[in-house]
Amino acid sequence: MKILVCISSVPDTTSKISFTDGDTKLNKAGVQYIIGPYDDYALARAVELKEKSGATITVLNVGEADAEPQIRKALAIGADDAIRVDVEPTDSYFVAEQIAAVAKEGNYDLILMGRETSDYNSGVVHGIVGEILGIPSFSPVMQLDIEGGVAKMTREIEGGKEILEAPLPLVLGCQEPIAEWKIPNMRGIMTARTKPLKVIPASGEALTATDKYSLPPAKGPCKMIPADEAEKLIELLHKEAKVL
Amino acid sequence: MAILVFTEIADGAIKKSSLEAIYYGAQVAEKLGTSVTALAIGKADSSELAIAGNYGASKVLHANDAKLETPNSMAYAKVLVEAANASGAKVIITAKSSLADAVTARAAGTLKAAVVGNVVELPDLSNGFKVKRSIFTGKAFADVNVTSDIKVLAIKKNVVSPVESGNAASVEAFTPALAENLFTAKVTETVKATGTVSLPEADLVVSGGRGMKGPEHWQPLLDLADALEAATACSKPVSDLDWRPHHEHVGQTGVKVSPNLYIACGISGAIQHLAGVNSSKVIVVINKDADAPFFKAADYGIVGDVFEVLPKLTKAVKELK
Ligand SMILES: Cc1cc2nc3c(=O)[nH]c(=O)nc-3n(C[C@H](O)[C@H](O)[C@H](O)COP(=O)(O)OP(=O)(O)OC[C@H]3O[C@@H](n4cnc5c(N)ncnc54)[C@H](O)[C@@H]3O)c2cc1C
Ligand SMILES: Nc1ncnc2c1ncn2[C@@H]1O[C@H](COP(=O)(O)O)[C@@H](O)[C@H]1O
Numbered sequence: 001m002k003i004l005v006c007i008s009s010v011p012d013t014t015s016k017i018s019f020t021d022g023d024t025k026l027n028k029a030g031v032q033y034i035i036g037p038y039d040d041y042a043l044a045r046a047v048e049l050k051e052k053s054g055a056t057i058t059v060l061n062v063g064e065a066d067a068e069p070q071i072r073k074a075l076a077i078g079a080d081d082a083i084r085v086d087v088e089p090t091d092s093y094f095v096a097e098q099i100a101a102v103a104k105e106g107n108y109d110l111i112l113m114g115r116e117t118s119d120y121n122s123g124v125v126h127g128i129v130g131e132i133l134g135i136p137s138f139s140p141v142m143q144l145d146i147e148g149g150v151a152k153m154t155r156e157i158e159g160g161k162e163i164l165e166a167p168l169p170l171v172l173g174c175q176e177p178i179a180e181w182k183i184p185n186m187r188g189i190m191t192a193r194t195k196p197l198k199v200i201p202a203s204g205e206a207l208t209a210t211d212k213y214s215l216p217p218a219k220g221p222c223k224m225i226p227a228d229e230a231e232k233l234i235e236l237l238h239k240e241a242k243v244l
Numbered sequence: 245m246a247i248l249v250f251t252e253i254a255d256g257a258i259k260k261s262s263l264e265a266i267y268y269g270a271q272v273a274e275k276l277g278t279s280v281t282a283l284a285i286g287k288a289d290s291s292e293l294a295i296a297g298n299y300g301a302s303k304v305l306h307a308n309d310a311k312l313e314t315p316n317s318m319a320y321a322k323v324l325v326e327a328a329n330a331s332g333a334k335v336i337i338t339a340k341s342s343l344a345d346a347v348t349a350r351a352a353g354t355l356k357a358a359v360v361g362n363v364v365e366l367p368d369l370s371n372g373f374k375v376k377r378s379i380f381t382g383k384a385f386a387d388v389n390v391t392s393d394i395k396v397l398a399i400k401k402n403v404v405s406p407v408e409s410g411n412a413a414s415v416e417a418f419t420p421a422l423a424e425n426l427f428t429a430k431v432t433e434t435v436k437a438t439g440t441v442s443l444p445e446a447d448l449v450v451s452g453g454r455g456m457k458g459p460e461h462w463q464p465l466l467d468l469a470d471a472l473e474a475a476t477a478c479s480k481p482v483s484d485l486d487w488r489p490h491h492e493h494v495g496q497t498g499v500k501v502s503p504n505l506y507i508a509c510g511i512s513g514a515i516q517h518l519a520g521v522n523s524s525k526v527i528v529v530i531n532k533d534a535d536a537p538f539f540k541a542a543d544y545g546i547v548g549d550v551f552e553v554l555p556k557l558t559k560a561v562k563e564l565k
Contacts, residue, residue, distance in 0.1 A: 091360075158343070161491070162434050212386070237526070
């Protein structure tokens with residue numbers, strides 16, 4: 001089985017967000033970049049499937065050279081080789097177009113992604129890739145097993161879940177508890193250094209451009225209500241905040 | 245330059261978030277001098293669908309094929325693409341949801357459309373097509389120029405406050421051909437909580453954290469939610485411990501909500517939790533620790549024991565009604 005795992009490189013959630021160049025660029029100084037947390041689940045499940053029944057895992061990132069530490073980490077966790085499409089990942093369609101081009105070339109049985117990136121939370125790249133390739137896509141998948149070319153999945157739906165099966169090839173957006181996050185071990189880190197990482201140029205054109213970034217207005221002070229007068233809160237929510 | 249709104253049906257009626265999307269679409273249509281068509285897929289009476297007119301749609305296309313009863317993003321996307329072609333739509337609008345994300349994504353794949361999610365304002369059409377979107381889970385905004393011929397916008401909850409017009413929309417049956425290969429997936433089981441307020445749609449949310457001590461202590465929280473007719477939510481450790489179902493957990497790895505009111509009970513306010521709730525209009529925090537970080541993100545706070553505070557709030561809500 002050939003698995004393609006698509007990873008994004010995103011600022012850690014705890015990062016402080018600020019901008020430079022007249023608020024036209026994200027200030028990367030002091031920001032810790034990580035593999036998208038959901039993408040980490042996709043990778044972890046791919047590694048489990050490989051350990052269970054054999055597979056080759058290619059990890060793919062659409063991004064600039066500063067994403068390479070994240071790609072190397074994915075190789076250390078258990079991917080066999082990597083591809084980076086060398087371009088700024090501006091919008092979902094553009095990113096999906098790059099992924100689909102790589103996928104067509106490589107004939108993968110399974111394309112695993114995260115449910116969404118943790119920076120833009122779009123949750124659409126898997127669907128676009130599936131459509132371009134003409135194969136089904138499902139997200140968010142919480143459980144995944146492959147038996148005889150058929151994927152058995154549990155998927156979260158609004159207010160519940162759905163158990164379903166579909167023949168490969170498929171594109172899946174993954175979320176917990178599909179697998180346990182994996183931490184690279186020493187041997188993984190050593191071998192990752194020599195695993196192949198292919199850098200290829202992008203095709204097509206971006207469909208969006210960001211003109212300007214801004215921060216939300218600072219939150220006002222929190223109004224404290226003494227616990228023994230808790231009922232006053234309801235009156236404030238009704239009369240002052242007007243949300244009841 | 246017509247506008248098409250992907251409209252979701254729940255229990256035979258248009259979802260509230262979709263009515264907001266229709267209203268948003270109508271505001272954009274006014275700027276562009278065009279009209280709004282709503283595409284509704286699934287079982288519903290025409291009278292229910294005509295309500296879309298009240299929110300600014302002039303027409304509803306209703307796809308009611310039996311094959312479409314269970315949501316299927318492949319088939320729904322096919323219907324959406326056909327509807328976009330039939331109505332000449334250049335802008336497709338939807339309320340963000342897991343179904344809408346999947347359907348519009350696949351449609352965008354065919355239409356070669358840019359998809360802009362978490363849109364928080366009406367577009368600025370003075371120079372191109374510019375939209376403001378929320379990024380980094382509410383920590384920032386980006387003004388994005390969209391250059392594709394067809395554009396898909398997924399709006400966040402509460403971006404517009406609809407004013408009803410009293411008009412009714414015309415409802416037309418819409419029956420595109422659906423190939424068998426759209427239905428290769430087999431759904432063997434669906435488990436769905438019924439009779440509760442849907443969390444992503446809810447205006448009011450009461451949420452519990454590890455401070456609630458255990459699943460057997462949830463009743464006071466449920467009582468307040470009941471009195472408010474609010475949805476219930478929880479923090480990640482609570483769902484990890486199986487105190488509450490996974491689909492209730494909010495935050496970076498869970499549902500992102502933006503209700504009018506979010507009441508956090510015994511939740512510390514970790515940054516990963518805030519990522520799912522920080523665009524709520526009003527946040528109330530109840531925590532026995534005055535230094536809990538959540539108070540910094542709150543509008544109203546009570547330092548106290550949830551088990552003493554919650555019954556008082558429930559009583560006050562009942563008295564208000
Ligand atoms: C990658 C990553 C992703 C994550 N994603 C999420 C996510 O999506 N959602 C999420 O919620 N978390 C997430 N977390 C976990 C997050 O960091 C916190 O650990 C979690 O939110 C804490 O949950 P809590 O507030 O319920 O529990 P705690 O941090 O244990 O807080 C319990 C609070 O209850 C208060 N308390 C105790 N007893 C009482 C009482 N009787 N009355 C009143 N107050 C009381 C305490 O003072 C305390 O503040 C994530 C973590 C990581 C690393
Ligand atoms: N730049 C990227 N490179 C590789 N994969 C990506 C990239 N951006 C998004 N993805 C994948 O697509 C999934 C959904 O992303 P999104 O639709 O942007 O929320 C992510 O979880 C990743 O698996």
